[in-house]
Amino acid sequence: MQISEFVAHTIVALSQNIDIQARLKNNLADNQLLQRILDESLRIYPLFGITNRIADQDYQMRNGQVIPEGMNIVFDFVACHAEGIINPNVFDPDRWIQPKQPDNCYMPFGAGPRMCPAKKFAYNITATLVTDMIKNYWFISSIEHDRPLTGGGLVYFFSDNQGIKQRIKRRLMLPMISFKEALVQRCYSRKVIKNCEIVNKTDFLTKLVKTEAQDMPSL
Ligand code: HEM
Structure with missing residues (x-):
């Protein structure tokens, strides 16, 4: 599950950064470039x-503040990973050539004794899958790429084949994408509207509030 999400984010990011995708395609044996892409x-x-x-x-x-015993400390990974980074929202694998981030701010697998035991495994599998995909296909995507993939993970791919059919397909790619995405998004929004109507009809929220009130122990 986590690995498929890791692969999906990496492929969507590459499909929206064609220069980096081309660089990787031309340097598939460059493990450092791939590692930088995965880290980013x-x-x-x-x-x-x-x-x-x-x-x-x-x-x-260090700043003199005290975290008292028993306090629940919540770490926000996205905020941590943006700490000290210039243009943190830009997908730039080359920032890892000379990382300038303060210590301990990058921790996608957690840190300390409870950190993810599958870190190496996740990197290895993802590296193999991404290399294989990039080796065989080009990827392109127009989704709004965010962490929860709210826009779906729609990515279009085509092979390196230079045949006439492939070339025509590539030409038609962008109009096809906008048409398909318009349809998909319309479908999603209709579903959301329908779900809202169902919830409204069943008076779900009123029932929920009533049930919660009944279940509350009397003080
Ligand atoms: C890219 C993939 C993955 C990422 C980014 C990831 C990330 C993380 C993070 C951040 C934690 C620590 C959570 C915390 O500190 O509260 C964690 C814990 C853990 N992960 Fe992963 N994980 C990944 C894949 C996997 C896979 C594939 C497995 C199993 C095959 C796995 C097994 C675990 C386990 C068992 C823990 C709990 C460790 C403990 O509490 O001692 N993870 N993971």
């Missing part, structure tokens, strides 16, 4: 939005 993918689109830790003792921060 997890920086902007970390799979975990937040995590938390409970302070097991008082902690004195």
Whole structure:
């Protein structure tokens, strides 16, 4: 599940950054470039939005503030990964050539004793899948790329084949994308409107409030 999301974000990012996709295609044996692409993918689109830790003792921060024992500390991965970064929303794998981020701000797999045990595994599988996909196809996408992939993960791909059919297909690609996306988005919005109507008809919210009120223990 996490790995498919990691692959999806990386492919969508590459499909919207054709120069980087072309560079990777031409340098598939360059593991460092691939690693930078994967790191940048997890920086902007970390799979975990937040995590938390409970302070097991008082902690004195460098700025003089104290985190008292028992406090629930919530980490926001997206905010952490943007710390000290110039243009944090720009997908730029080359920023990892000389990373300028402050220590410990990049932690897509968590940190400390409870960090993800599958880090290497996730990188290896994702690297293999992405390399194989990029080796065989070109990817293009016009979705609004955000962390929860609210716009879906629509990515179009075509092979390197230079045949006449492929060339015609490529020419038609963009009009086809806008047409298909318009249809898909229309379908989604109709579904959302329909779901709202159903919820409204069943008076779901009133029922929910009433049920919750009945279930509340009397004080
Ligand atoms: C790109 C893929 C993945 C990412 C970004 C990721 C990220 C994370 C993060 C951030 C945590 C720590 C959460 C915290 O500190 O509260 C975590 C924990 C964990 N992950 Fe992953 N994970 C990935 C894939 C996987 C896979 C494939 C597996 C299993 C096969 C896995 C197994 C675990 C387990 C068991 C923990 C809990 C460790 C503990 O609490 O001691 N993860 N993961």
